[in-house]
Amino acid sequence: METSFTYYRRASGKAFIGRKAEKEAIKTAIRQGIDIVIYERSKIGKSSLVKQSLSELFIEGSKFTAIEINLLSVRSIDTFLNTLTESVISAVTLTPQERKDIIEAYIPDKSPESILALPEKIASKTGIHIILLFFEFQNIIKVPGWESLLRKIENNNSTLCCSRIWMGSGVNGMKFIFEKHKFLYRKVQHIKLNTISYKEALSFITKGFLSNGKVIEETAVELVYKLFQGDIYYLTHFAAICDSLSRGFITDAVVDESIRAIISIHEPEFTSLVYDLTDFQINFIEAILQGETKFSSAAVIEKYNLSSSANVKRLKEALCKKEIITFDDNDKAVILDPLFEFWLRNHYFNFTAK
Template sequence: IKFCFIDLFKTRNEKEFYEYFAGEVIKASYSKWEERLEKTKVFFKHLIPKFSFGVDPTQEFSVSLDWEEVQKHPQEILDLPEVISKEKGIHLIICLDEFQNIAHFNDSLGFQKKLRASWQTHQHCSYAIYGSKQHMMTEIFEKKSMPFYKFGEILFLPKIDNKHWSSFIVKRFKKTGKSISLKNASKIAAMVDNHPYFVQQLANTIWISTHEKCGEDEIEKGLKNLLNQYDLIFSRELDGLSNLQLNLLKAIANNEEKLSSKDTIKKYDLSSSASVNRSKEALIQKEIIDTFQQKITFLDPLFKIWFKTIYLK
């Protein structure tokens, strides 16, 4: 078994996907750059790829493709995991992170059909597909009209437990000659709801603010610096919201549970229960909130902190 990890976080169109996908599959399958060149020429019958190497050719390796030719023969790239698995007698597991980003591609539906048509025929490799936007992932895999409907088993993973983040942060600080208590490490993770990306980002910012030992002052300074970095981005995010959507966001930030109740509607000037539902759906589509285990939450825990401590003050 060999694993190939592909993060689609920064991939914004089909061309980027094909080039990144091909490069990472080849890199995961062959360690020597000479072998990568040789095998790619064999596997691609119609495509003529261009290769780029960095200082370390075993790690810094990428593929460029002629877009017109790719559009004619996309299956040559999509079938690479199956072809390589059969050729090497291995079982490749392709791990695709932030898969929901393909929904932003032009003609996303057509692209998904190509992926499904190719991948569903593969017998010698497997695909582990995951993403952080639950509502988008659910739509891709559970909506009957979508190409990936019933593509495979669906698992909803819980967040990494706070105790694991705490020990991780303590170890990372210690490794660089700095220290932080288990209590403060736990606090950092809890501040951003144990969200993997934001735990690491916040911990890193606080680490930068720490000279030797991290205490309350360093945590406060690190958080303030991070919020300042995002201030303009978060402000622009609010510019696109209607008053009703903004009022609903206030209710969610204040942990109101019964959003459609008369008291909540009156308190936050939400007009009606129908307006609440429309605003909620709009905020979900704008990727500001999501529903997790029947509870509405902010998708970005850092945005929630900014909204409550800066905007609402």
């Protein structure tokens, strides 16, 4: 059944919602030759945002070649360099001879320095603006010798003919690279994805249903918007399920069944997450959900059985490393996945029944 709500692929065109400020920031940075970094949890719309921004740049008259480089499976410097080389050469050549010519002209020794400089050299020679899109960049810290590699990358700055966008779904891993390790310090612009406004979400969902001859009440949209904390992936997934279960009016029963369905779909993942947590880690998460902020205080340590302030520090580090929580600009602990937070509150801890 065809639906107006596509959550399983990158959104573009009419399926793309809001983020006007983020799009303008990306386009401006690219025009100015400034590196961009985007780190948000998986499925929140990083790739869709970049794709839509590049599409608008093209429509506005910019000529460029965008090259995607996925680092998810990279575990060594050689693999990183090979992935970069193959991605770049495949994007700018059509024949084996062209490929051979580029290798002989620009990377005859295949040294790390020459490979890292390859995109900029090709861009300068051809006059084609190259935009490198690095996905899952947090994975670089799993590479032995990653610090040395990053120093070499820093020596190859973004230019007006070669731009770089660094993206990662490991929020804390990316923070470690760009905030603590200060990779590309003062040379990169961090673009944060703001929550889609309720007004934008309401318009997108109601119009999507109307295009299929269906109607959903605003109270239902408001309910799920709050439940998913404005997360556009979960909202779109929810709407797609509602669409598949209905014929005309989206009833309360369809809304309830769709919420149960989306929870059921993700529950095995959530169950696996908590299964691998220690009792101390579970207790710390409960403290977060109960609104505690002074985790190292004697009262909180005793109430939630956190053992000691030293253990609290270890718990924070462990849960951040697992990408379950992060700390915002005000140092407030946040559960990264809003549906996981809902599941924890209502299904695991079952706070509503207490």
